[in-house]
Amino acid sequence: MTMTAAYPALRLRRTRASGWSRRLHAETVLTPADLIWPLFITQGQGVEEPVASLPGVSRWSLDGIVARAREARDLGIPCLALFPNTPPELRSDAGEEALNPDNLMCRAIRAIKDAVPEIGLLTDVALDPYTTHGHDGLVDAAGYVENDRTADALVQQALTQARAGSDIIAPSDMMDGRIGLIRGALEAEGFHNVQIMSYAAKYASVFYGPFRDAVGSRGLLKGDKKTYQMDPANAEEALREVALDLGEGADSVMVKPGLPYLDIILRVKSEFQVPVFAYQVSGEYAMIEAAAAVGAMDRDALVLETLMAFKRAGCSGVLTYHAAHAARLLGA
Ligand SMILES: NCC(=O)CCC(=O)O
Numbered sequence: 360m361t362m363t364a365a366y367p368a369l370r371l372r373r374t375r376a377s378g379w380s381r382r383l384h385a386e387t388v389l390t391p392a393d394l395i396w397p398l399f400i401t402q403g404q405g406v407e408e409p410v411a412s413l414p415g416v417s418r419w420s421l422d423g424i425v426a427r428a429r430e431a432r433d434l435g436i437p438c439l440a441l442f443p444n445t446p447p448e449l450r451s452d453a454g455e456e457a458l459n460p461d462n463l464m465c466r467a468i469r470a471i472k473d474a475v476p477e478i479g480l481l482t483d484v485a486l487d488p489y490t491t492h493g494h495d496g497l498v499d500a501a502g503y504v505e506n507d508r509t510a511d512a513l514v515q516q517a518l519t520q521a522r523a524g525s526d527i528i529a530p531s532d533m534m535d536g537r538i539g540l541i542r543g544a545l546e547a548e549g550f551h552n553v554q555i556m557s558y559a560a561k562y563a564s565v566f567y568g569p570f571r572d573a574v575g576s577r578g579l580l581k582g583d584k585k586t587y588q589m590d591p592a593n594a595e596e597a598l599r600e601v602a603l604d605l606g607e608g609a610d611s612v613m614v615k616p617g618l619p620y621l622d623i624i625l626r627v628k629s630e631f632q633v634p635v636f637a638y639q640v641s642g643e644y645a646m647i648e649a650a651a652a653v654g655a656m657d658r659d660a661l662v663l664e665t666l667m668a669f670k671r672a673g674c675s676g677v678l679t680y681h682a683a684h685a686a687r688l689l690g691a
């Protein structure tokens with residue numbers, strides 16, 4: 360790049376001097392269409408259960424979930440991400456409830472599609488909301504999460520969700536090879552337009568703590584998830600993960616958590632030029648709320664600045680528990 364001028368002819372502050380000019384020169388735009396709103400589903404009717412570690416976030420029974428879907432539509436949010444809180448009596452070692460066509464997830468998909476057909480639904484594929492041990496897959500006698508048996512179960516779980524009406528299958532389990540198997544099964548059953556958003560680079564992170572409260576698996580989890588989720592020390596490996604998932608048929612890829620991994624988002628976008636999404640996870644949400652609660656920083660500004668950072672790094676969109684609040688701030 361050749362500079363045509365130097366100070367004092369060139370002053371970068373000139374274009375920043377007024378609001379209209381800052382708007383005119385903004386390189387990145389954040390709109391409600393960039394947001395995916397994760398929602399927690401619970402049993403019953405007329406139930407709202409606040410999640411203590413996520414102030415402002417609740418689990419909703421199906422009627423409340425449908426109300427949130429209407430709210431999202433009216434705010435211009437294009438897509439919801441659904442997570443069930445499965446009661447202990449429906450959990451098992453193999454998480455069979457994940458394959459029940461009448462489980463909470465499938466009932467939520469159908470209820471939303473009936474009432475608000477114009478909103479997109481992204482559904483989580485992994486066994487952790489359904490297992491007694493809190494792991495994302497099937498565990499062998501030594502406590503190791505078995506890859507290939509788990510992948511077979513995930514294929515069945517993905518088909519169960521696609522049959523219920525899911526628009527985007529989002530495998531969050533980090534098993535090897537599952538994207539290709541799921542894509543093949545979806546094609547074979549005629550679900551040609553059901554997308555796959557792969558949690559391609561999902562790190563074994565402390566930032567997921569409040570989410571485990573929300574889906575009821577915190578107290579259950581035995582050990583940690585380091586034999587399948589990625590080591591926070593690694594970046595090159597994330598590019599290999601993304602390359603594999605794209606090669607197996609993922610339509611878009613996700614990096615998770617979000618803000619501490621902006622370098623990964625930037626590298627994935629630069630290397631592959633495909634749709635990349637970030638998950639601003641529960642611990643990130645909790646940090647923002649905690650900082651705002653003690654008056655350390657302004658909540659609304661923090662929400663919008665962090666979401667803008669994802670767009671600037673190259674994201675097509677962001678999963679965030681602040682989605683509805685952010686959409687309101689953006690004046691939808
Ligand atoms: N599979 C979905 C998650 O693990 C979400 C994590 C979070 O929000 O902390």
Ligand SMILES: [Mg+2]
Binds near residue numbers: 534536559600603
């Ligand atoms: Mg992988």
